[in-house]
Amino acid sequence: MNSNNMLDVTDPDTPIYRIFSKSRFLDLLRTRKNGLVNPAKWDDPFENFFLRASVTGPNGEVISISNLAKDWYGQCWTLHEDTDAMWRIYSPGTERDGIKVRTTIRKLFESLYDDADSFAALKYVIGTVSYETEAEIAAFMSGVTFQDIAFGGQATPFARLLCVKREAFAHEKEVRLLFQDLDPKRGANGVALFDFDVNGICDDVVLDPRLTETEAAALTDELKRAGCTLPIxxxxxxxxxAFSISLQ
Structure with missing residues (x-):
């Protein structure tokens, strides 16, 4: 594992969390495959602002970098252990069947990083997200060149730009797992799949706090029958x- 590809990570053993839908978590257990998606599928249209940009050539011609954008895939995790906002965003609706898993930055990155790949340093990155104002982002984009980012052919300058969001989303405290799909390609239809043993990579499972005890017990039983051996x-x-106060 290349620690140089861990961006703004102070302690790799820091716990991180992700809420999966029940159907997606059951799919993880069944297929043992984790899917990273192309940033074009992310909800915020302001995200991956650099990969949406065009480059102006020396003669004023406009050069698209859309092919570069198609080669990146990512997955979002959070440093937040338990917040109302995260449950309501990622476990919406009346079923409230979100499944939160806990792992560490190190274990998640190791699940992706392939030491046997001679181009691993160009493909696999994990980084904490920084949150900036739109003015700060615009100022950066007005002063940077494509050569500044591409110089040396490294993955990390591009990955750092994928780890920038507007400050309105600072409450998410994201950590992003990123992959650059170089030849031979492994992504298809906007998704790149990687081996992922939930029971080996994750440490525990937590269910939605809005479930009743009966609902939580039923979901726990369902997950165990599907092969989950983690504490739930x-x-x-x-x-x-249950506070108790004195009479006087």
Whole structure:
């Protein structure tokens, strides 16, 4: 594993979290494959702003870098252990069947990084997201050149730009797992698949705090029958406190 491809990571053993839908988590258990998606599929249209940009050539011609954009894939995790906002965003609707898993930056990156790949340093990156104002992003884009980013043929300058979001999303505290798909290509239809043993890579599973005890027990049983051997609990976020105060 190349620590140079861990961007702004102070401690690789820091816990990180991701909420999967129940159907996606069951698919992870069944297929043992994790899918990274092309940034074009990310929700915020302001994301991957660099890969959406065009390059102006020396004679004023406009050069598209769309082919470069198609070669990147990513997956978003968070440093937040348990927040109301994350459950409501990633476990929406009435079923409330989101499945939160915990791992570490190191274990997640090791699940992607292939030491046997001679071009690994150009393909695999993980980094913490920085949050900037639109003015800061615009100022950067007005002062940077494509050569500044592409100089030396390294992956990390591009990856750093994929780890920038607007400050309105700072509450997400994201960590991004990134892959640059060089020949031979492995991505298809906007998704790149990698081996992923949930029971070996993750440390535990936490269910939506809005589930009743009966619903949580039923979902726990379903996950175990599907092959999950990790500890499974329900988030205590909405647990009612049992305070006791003296009469006088």
């Amino acid at each position: 609990g329900r988030s205590p976020l909405y647990r009612v406190p």
